[in-house]
Amino acid sequence: MKNKNVSNRRIVSVGQILVWVVIFAAAVFFFNNPGSKPAVLDYSDFKQKVSVGEVSNLTVAPGVISGLYKNEKGEFAKFKTVRMEDPKLVEELAAGKIKFKAEQDNSWIGNILFNLMWIVLLIGFWWFVFIRPQRSDGKSAMNFARSKAKMQDPSKQTVTFKDVAGCEEAKEELEDVIKFLKNPKKFQKLGGKLPKGVLLYGAPGTGKTLLAKAVAGEAGVAFFSASASEFVEMFVGVGAARVRDLFDQAKKNSPAIIFIDELDAVGRRRFAGIGGGHDEREQTLNQLLIELDGFESKQGIILMASTNRPDVLDPALIRPGRFDRHISVPAPDLKGREEILAVHAKKVKLAPEVDLKMVAKGTPGFVGADLANVINEAAILAARADKEAVSTADLDEAVERVIAGPQKKSRIISQKEQHIIAAHECGHTIVARLTNHSDPVHKVTIIPRGQALGYTLQLPLEDKFLTSKSEILDKICILLAGRAAEQIVFGEITSGASDDLNKATAYARKMVVELGMSDKIGPIALPNGDDSEVFLGRDLSRHKTYSEELARNIDAEIVDLMKSSYERAQEIILTNRAAFDVLVKTLLEKEVVEANEIDAILGLKPAAQETPAPKGADSAPKPAQEAAQEQQPKAPKAERPEAKQAELF
Structure with missing residues (x-):
């Protein structure tokens, strides 16, 4: 209505x-309209018309005379002329029997x-x-400078911390903000001040926006939500005006929370482009800095913002006094994933045999959005099959759909290509199962999913936060095992290993250049620049900080790592060639081989320990190799964790 x-x-x-x-x-x-305008006659022409009787219906006013006159066509038309001092005019009009009337001057x-x-x-x-x-309704042509932020009614905010799971540390940090909004005097009597800004950062889908909504629901205050891209328009100064208007609205409804999603749209570093121009985005950022910590800073207002890239934000924006708290929202651990699944499964009817803890174990690296998608996909699959409840099989299929995409049952693949795909995937499987530092193999299949013609699914037994040198070497070896298997079985290689080569090369370069895991290059970290510098201006001004000789040594070390890992993969497959052939035959027959059947075929033989590994790639970890572990980055990147990815053909 x-x-x-x-x-x-x-x-x-x-x-x-x-x-x-x-x-x-x-x-x-x-x-x-030209037709309604009277003709203008000279006074001499008017007198001549009077003398011959070619005027009528005259109106004599103090400054003008108007009426009808006979024009060149012999028709009477309107005219006017300026009246001059002429005492004999009335006598001449009377003599010519011309009708006229006098009129006062009302022209003004x-x-x-x-x-x-x-x-x-x-x-x-x-x-x-x-x-x-x-x-x-506020929608006028003059409102383009007003903020587009939407104000949420405190009484209608139903999202609370009960609806948020998997990030207990972040919730604890935000509880102080809620307590301050509810009872500011408790903190002010000890000299405490309300935090001006709270920055939530983490990978996409970890629940940053949901946390902001939960804070507003718990505090029961006015909540203004906006996207950072809504501030910038084609008109100069509009973004800064919208920032001012947003804070003015929040001040009128204080205490209030302002939430800006994707802050990096306006909060990127200033003077990052060529010439350091002062564009509209920077004007918006400057106004935001003033509102947060200017001479007229607003009281009772908390600015919450979220971003996937805190490393690209302007230092003046994220310093204390503006964004006082930086809260990381990481990917959930095993317990967190189970809690998130339970939250999203409240509205879904699950079968009695469903164990959400087992589903959580099979989804390492999944964020909250992925887990919500798993529950939703499982419910859709169960409804499509006319089931009464969501079963474990539906959840397993949903997990695989999120990882690799839906099955491509209609895709027709020739027997020759199926044999190549099976050999490729069995190469991954054999090497992954027989190396000591790799994640356990869950299954291998040649059923196409998404863009993959087949894949080997590995799932870790526990969440990992550090990676050893031996684990990375095993990853490279597993990635190259698909091409090694093609070379051994068919004597020829295909284009199916292109993605494996890209990943393996990236791992090798990271070991040498960033993690200091090369014996030849040594424990040093060199600037890579692939994703650390994202601005064109800095790309142009960057200078190489190492010599050409060191660059050649780096390239040679990367090539050696790739070659030694490839040879190691070939050696493992050749040593277990009989079991490999049986696994290929079984995979061609069944299309899917589970972990227990893989172990039965291999006889649980730890072949990787019996196989002599190349120098620098020992399968058994040494104490020095265990100490060289990958450090956690300071800020999470906007990419899906590696633990979640399957090896795709």
Whole structure:
């Protein structure tokens, strides 16, 4: 009903505007129509017409004489002429028997009314087009500088911390903000001040926006939400004006929370481009800095913002005094994943045999959005099969759909290519199962999913936060095992290993350049620049900090790592060739081989320990190798954790 009333108001407004436009156009046409204008005669011509009797119906006013005259066509038409001092004019008119009348000078009144009419028309047009819509629903042409942030009614905010799981540390940090908003005097009596800004950062889908909504729901205060991209427009100064308007609205409704999503859209480092121009985005950022910590800082207002890239934000924006708290929202651990699944499964009917803890174990690296998608996909699959409840099989299929995409059952693949795909995937499987530092193999399949023609699924037994050198070497070896298997079985390689080669090369380069895991290069970290510098201006000004000789040594070390890992993969497959052939045959027959059947075929033989590994790639970890572990980054990148990815063909 509300939408219908709004539509009716808009129709009425448009109709009124059209009426005023028609009136305005008619007035302009009437006063500018050449046919309605009288001809202007010289006074001498007028006297000549009087003498021959070619004028009639004269109106004699103090300054002008008007009436009808006979024109060149012999027709009577309107005319006017300026009156001059002529005492004999009345006598001549009487002698010629010409009708005339006298009139007082009222021309100044007509001029005033004429000018007032235009003013009234312009004021009326302005009021109906600009002022009236602004008073009714705020959608006028002059409102482009107003903030587009949406204010949430505190009484209608139903999201609380009960709806958020998997990030207990972040919730604890935010509880102080809630307590301060509810009882500021408790902190102020000890000299504490309300935090001005809270920055939530983490990978996409970890629940940053949901946390902000939960804070507003718990505190019960006004909540303004906006996207950072809504501030910047094509008009100069609009972004800064919208920031001012947003904080003014929050001040009127204080205490209040302002939430800006994707802060990096306006908060990127200033003077990062060529020439360091002061563009519209930087004006918006400057206004945001002033509002957060200027001379007229607002009281009772907390700015919450979220970003996937805290490393690209301007240092002046994220310093203490503006964003006082930086809260990391990481990917959930095993317990957190189980809690998130339980939250999303409340509205879904699950079968009695479903164990969410087992589902959580099979989804390492999944974030909250992925887990919500798993529950939703499982419910859709169960409904498609006309089931009464969601089963474990539906959840397993949903997990695989999130990892690798839906099955491509209609894709027709020739027997020769199926054999190549099976050999490729069995190469991954054999090496992954027989190396000591790799994640356990869950299954191998040649059923196409998404863009993959087949894949080997590995799932870790526990969450990992550090990676050893031996584990990375095993990853590289597993990635190259698919191509090694193709070379051994068919004597020829295909394009199916392109993605494996890209990943393996990236691992090798990271070991040498960033993690200091190369014996030849040594424990040093060199600037890579692939994702640390994201601005064109800095890309142009960056200078290489190491010599050409060191660059050649780095390239040679990366090549050696790739070659030694490839040879190691070939050696493992050749040593276990009989079991490899059986696994390929079984995979071609069944299309999917589970972990227990893989172990049965291999006889649980730890072949990797019996196989002599190349120098620098020992399968058994040494104490020095265990100490060289990958450090955690300071800020999470916007990418899916590696533990979640399967080896795809």
